[in-house]
Amino acid sequence: xxxxxxxxxxxxxxxxxxxxxxxxxxxxxxxxxxxxxxxxxxxxxxxxxxxxxxxxxxxxxxxxxxxxxxxxxxxxxxxxxxxxxxxxxxxxxxxxxxxxxxxxxxxxxxxxxxxxxxxxxxxxxxxxxxxxxxxxxxxxxxxxxxxxxxxxxxxxxxxxxxxxxxxxxxxxxxxxxxxxxxxxxxxxx
Amino acid sequence: xxxxxxxxxxxxxxxxxxxxxxxxxxxxxxxxxxxxxxxxxxxxxxxxxxxxxxxxxxxxxxxxxxxxxxxxxxxxxxxxxxxxxxxxxxxxxxxxxxxxxxxxxxxxxxxxxxxxxxxxxxxxxxxxxxxxxxxxxxxxxxxxxxxxxxxxxxxxxxxxxxxxxxxxxxxxxxxxxxxxxxxxxxxxx
Numbered sequence: 463x464x465x466x467x468x469x470x471x472x473x474x475x476x477x478x479x480x481x482x483x484x485x486x487x488x489x490x491x492x493x494x495x496x497x498x499x500x501x502x503x504x505x506x507x508x509x510x511x512x513x514x515x516x517x518x519x520x521x522x523x524x525x526x527x528x529x530x531x532x533x534x535x536x537x538x539x540x541x542x543x544x545x546x547x548x549x550x551x552x553x554x555x556x557x558x559x560x561x562x563x564x565x566x567x568x569x570x571x572x573x574x575x576x577x578x579x580x581x582x583x584x585x586x587x588x589x590x591x592x593x594x595x596x597x598x599x600x601x602x603x604x605x606x607x608x609x610x611x612x613x614x615x616x617x618x619x620x621x622x623x624x625x626x627x628x629x630x631x632x633x634x635x636x637x638x639x640x641x642x643x644x645x646x647x648x649x650x651x
Numbered sequence: 652x653x654x655x656x657x658x659x660x661x662x663x664x665x666x667x668x669x670x671x672x673x674x675x676x677x678x679x680x681x682x683x684x685x686x687x688x689x690x691x692x693x694x695x696x697x698x699x700x701x702x703x704x705x706x707x708x709x710x711x712x713x714x715x716x717x718x719x720x721x722x723x724x725x726x727x728x729x730x731x732x733x734x735x736x737x738x739x740x741x742x743x744x745x746x747x748x749x750x751x752x753x754x755x756x757x758x759x760x761x762x763x764x765x766x767x768x769x770x771x772x773x774x775x776x777x778x779x780x781x782x783x784x785x786x787x788x789x790x791x792x793x794x795x796x797x798x799x800x801x802x803x804x805x806x807x808x809x810x811x812x813x814x815x816x817x818x819x820x821x822x823x824x825x826x827x828x829x830x831x832x833x834x835x836x837x838x839x840x
Contacts, residue, residue: 538826539728550798550829582799609739610771612827613802637727638801638827640739 464594464649466584466629468606469499470636473536475510475522475564476529485510485566492526499628500585502527511565512536516545532573534562535580537634551578552618580632583618584649585625594649596621603650604629609640613650653783653838655773655818657795658688659825662725664699664711664753665718674699674755681715688817689774691716700754701725705734721762723751724769726823740767741807769821772807773838774814783838785810792839793818798829802839 482490492506506524512534519540533556541548546560561573584604586596596602598621604614614635629647636642671679681695695713701723708729722745730737735749750762773793775785785791787810793803803824818836825831 537728538829539726539822610824611804613804615800615802633728634823634826635799637823638821640727 466604466627466647466649467499468629468631468636468641468643468645468647470641470643471535471580471630471632473512473519473522473534473540473633474505474525475512475535476525476531476533478530478532479528481532481564481571482528484569484571485564487568490568492524492528494526498525499626501624501626508566512544513563513565514544514546517543519544531556532564532571532576534564534573534577535632536577537632538579539634541577541579546577548577548579550581552581552583553578580630581618582614582616582629582631582635583620584627584629586619586621586627587625588621588623590627591619591621596649598622605648605650606639606641606645607648608645610638612639655793655816655836655838656688657818657820657825657830657832657834657836659830659832660724660769660819660821662701662708662711662723662729662822663694663714664701664724665714665722667719667721668717670721670753670760671717673758673760674753676757679757681713681717683715687714688815690813690815697755701733702752702754703733703735706732708733720745721753721760721765723753723762723766724821725766726821727768728823730766730768735766737766737768739770741770741772742767769819770807771803771805771818771820771824772809773816773818775808775810775816776814777810777812779816780808780810785838787811794837794839795828795830795834796837797834799827801828 494504495507506526508524509521511520556576559575564571600619602617604617683693684696695715697713698710700709745765748764753760789808791806793806
């Protein structure tokens, strides 16, 4: 059995150093609230508001550390509330995606692009992937045996010696399956 | 190929005749806005607000005609927003479920039970079921080949000569699969 812990990603934002300065003030550094499953990644103490044509969310968690480009990851449900229509994309692939207004304590940004619905994926440490014969970018079928059992197809394998074993899905996917963070998924092939 | 149209159910409420009177005034009759896929069922012009310990939705569609017992069907995402924890249940099975406050133009109700997350199901006309060898209450596996392909397990078959062929899932499930009302599902077994 190839078993993988599940992590459910609520809406969140990754900020560039420039945007951290615009939203929180020049030279501002994010403070770590708690570490995430992937080594070096953390939930920051800071939150921002994000606003679209139809709605707004006031407390959106920032994930650190700062990245090259600002990226907002939301669920399709969130997208309807905000009034934007982001594509399902892998993290980092934001060309041609919609933007949103981002509001911090020291300023606002009219983001021109960077809003995605994150494509479900599994992080594998190189050792886990080797043990199970899984290659980077392979598409997997994965069963979540929660209250409402679902088989996810086209789950993207992401392999690196910088990763820890974890399946990342969004809140729509977690709710549709009736699972929560820390539950276990099974890779079928 | 056993193909079935998909209908995505947004949050909605079915009201008893007594509760229609309390919310809209004595003797009030729901007005039909548009028919639903199941014969005789309709979306009403009227809406109500529903409120829980943590949040509220102001425009919740009433589905008619009136039923014996009031029932509110919401997604798990909605449940977190409202601050209630309803079980996944088949329609009509509301014993021991939580309630919500329901607010209409003429009055309010403190519903003691009736809030569920509807279990995904397929309505089959008796003829469709016979053609495909499907029995009432059978559990099916069903693929939705949307932007984010998913196989739903434990999909409940409901067979009646009063039904029209339609698969009913909620907004979390629809969003997780990247499908919309009118898309097509395939029964795998």
